Amino acid sequence: MKDFLLILRTEGNVWTDLSPEQLQHHIKNGGAYIGRLMKEGKLKSANPVDKGSRIVTSANGVLKDGPFNESKEVIAGYFLIQANDMDEAVEIAKANPIFNDISTRIEVHPMMPIGE
């Protein structure tokens, strides 16, 4: 088993851009998906991103922080999952019902384990 970080990027924000019915649909299906991963022991954690993100950058040795300016694409949240390999992790990402609710891209990053 290996850890994978799934970063969800959506065009627009599910919490503000969906109609109440759509949001209800989103929460119901998302909950079932997360519950299934939990039951299979594959979900380590998952969190949606709150508003107010900031970004820290270094320019000429000086650290600066400022608002994280999102274009029309926003980071909706992350999943930290366990999967046998990248193929399985990709399948898990594909099964996320968020694709039905809003235009979404999910990045699948393998995490480097200790000793490699």
Add this chain to the structure above:
Amino acid sequence: MSTQPEISQLVDHLFRHESGRLVAVLTRIFGIENLELAQDVVQDALVEAIHHWQYKGVPDSPSAWLFRVAKNKAVNQINKGKKKIPYSSDVMHYLQSKWTVTPALEHLFSEEEIQDSVLRMIFACCHPAISADSQIALALRTLCGFNIPEIARAFLTTEENIAKRLVRARKSIREDKVAFEIPAGAELEKRLDAVLATIYLLFNEGYNASNGNELIRYELCEEAMRLVQIVAGSKMVRFKENAYGLLALMYLNASRFKARLDEKGNILTMAQQDRSKWDANLRDKGLACLNEAGKDNKIGFYHLLAGISAHHSMAPDYKATNWQAILYLYDCLVNIDNSPLVLLNRSVAVCNVRGAEKAIEELQRIENIPSLKNYHLLYSTKAEFYIQLKEYSQAADCLERSIRLTSVPAEKQMLQIRLDSCKIS
């Protein structure tokens, strides 16, 4: 609308059956160091249930209602306590994320996960870091929904004393970092032995002595049987022969529970008991478990004891008891456990197969062992052998000694009756 006594009766019943399950789930959520908090939240949910049901009537599924209230209270507690109480449980992070909180609660309150939590609680309560008397008090409190006065009544001690035992138990849990988990691999079998030993102790507390509180004592036996059922029924426990062996022993012994005493509360020996009072339903359950315990051809301590108990259960009267078979089982038992107590019990079988003289010889070989020297049953058993040989003055000496050594009134009384009959003979 239900009347108040009906509602509190219903809540009592629910409390016994559901509180252990609820406390187990909430302990999984809050972490075992917050066991008391879990109990308080369950208590709160029950109080709310009583109030609500008094006004609105009892819902169709009171149990589901209670679980829903407890679930909501748990969420409130987490939100309220976020900064104050550090929760250590491995599921807490699920409950603090907007995406995972609802699926996690549904998952934790599913029947499968509730059973998993209850089994974790059984292993935690029977953890070897906790002393035996505290283990039993803790198991009764958390798993069986007994309140402190009830536990005190069952153990003939003060409420203060029981409260102290519970405090000590919780302290051991904190200091020895008792984990809220089901042990894995080789550790599981070792810990399972400890779990079964504690539950057997709990059963015997209910079964052995008598103090007029027969009702609560029988409840102890029932709870002990329920806990072993949970262990034997779990998918997590792979080797079940000892659990089934113990369950068989408990069912078979419990089948004679109501025949152990006469109407004055005097203890009756196996020979004196009215066998029509034996509970055939429990006996059959016991025999079925005995069969289950023997499936993998490994024979353990409880299995052998259950086998002996089964021979008594199946004999139509005392004379028809198959003592030859019982003696054989005792011989097997001695190979596993040659403790003085086993040898003492074996001597009864020896007496019935080889005669009282041989049995007295057996006892003479063990009677100087320190743990037996002051054990009243050694002398009462020996007295019975002397009575068979019509050596009444020797028997009377033994009985007098036995009376001095026991503190249980019903036992003293039974021995006194025996002593009086010796003096007449």
